[in-house]
Amino acid sequence: MGSEEDPRPCGDQHFEIVFDEGPPPGRQSWDVYFMNIARQVASRGTCHRKHVGCVIVRDRIILATGYNGSIRGMPHCDEVGHMMENGHCTRTAHAEQNAIAQAARYGISVDGAEAYITASPCWVCFKIMANAGLKRIVFGEFYRDDRIFDASEHIGIELAMLDTTDELKMFVKGK
Ligand SMILES: [Zn+2]
Ligand SMILES: [Zn+2]
Numbered sequence: 445m446g447s448e449e450d451p452r453p454c455g456d457q458h459f460e461i462v463f464d465e466g467p468p469p470g471r472q473s474w475d476v477y478f479m480n481i482a483r484q485v486a487s488r489g490t491c492h493r494k495h496v497g498c499v500i501v502r503d504r505i506i507l508a509t510g511y512n513g514s515i516r517g518m519p520h521c522d523e524v525g526h527m528m529e530n531g532h533c534t535r536t537a538h539a540e541q542n543a544i545a546q547a548a549r550y551g552i553s554v555d556g557a558e559a560y561i562t563a564s565p566c567w568v569c570f571k572i573m574a575n576a577g578l579k580r581i582v583f584g585e586f587y588r589d590d591r592i593f594d595a596s597e598h599i600g601i602e603l604a605m606l607d608t609t610d611e612l613k614m615f616v617k618g619k
Contacts, residue, residue: 474504476610478560479584485509486562490520491536494563498539500547500578502557510542540569544576554578563587564605574599580618582606 472480478499486497489511500508513536514520520535521527527535537545540561547554555577559565564583565573570592573581580602581592593615596603602618 472610475560475582475604475606475612478506478558479562479582479606481506481509482560482562482584485511486539487511488513489536489539490514490522491526491533492522493526493533496539497562498543499560500543500554500557501560502554507552507554507557508543508547510539510544510546512536512539513542538566538569540565540573544572558582560606564589565592567591570595574601580604582612584608 478501482497482499484497485499486495489495489497490513494512496512498510499506515537521533526533540559543559544554556579557577558580559573559578560582562584564585564587565581566587567589570589574595578601582604584605584607586605593603596616600619601616603616605613605615
């Protein structure tokens, strides 16, 4: 160590610190960053009646992603048609369900995590996310079930919307 044969560079003569001349370009917020990723995830959705993407994050680290798609190994809507029930296609598992299932498959806890979803969760997905321990839900657009507002208030899940204006609209502040 430290002998003349040591090939590793040492001291500070090999680099210099240089600052940009102008102000640094603005960086997008974490919320915008993860919502943009959720939009990318949504593009893989297999029911084109509505493409939805979900990204589950804890401590700014992505734990799992999901999009709406058929049961693994089963054909997709674009191959065999939609499976309509009461005006909704039920062939696919929803993005939120698939993200939680992906975490379960690899034994990853989502307790205390946040979900970024391109559309607000349906009632079934909301119940699953609440019971899986998610503490914050950010959605890109309101979808259809407003029971999520009262329930979030009641159990202390933070609920916010982040649409393409990139401005966070808070509905329920988390506890
Ligand atoms: Zn479908
Ligand atoms: Zn759902």
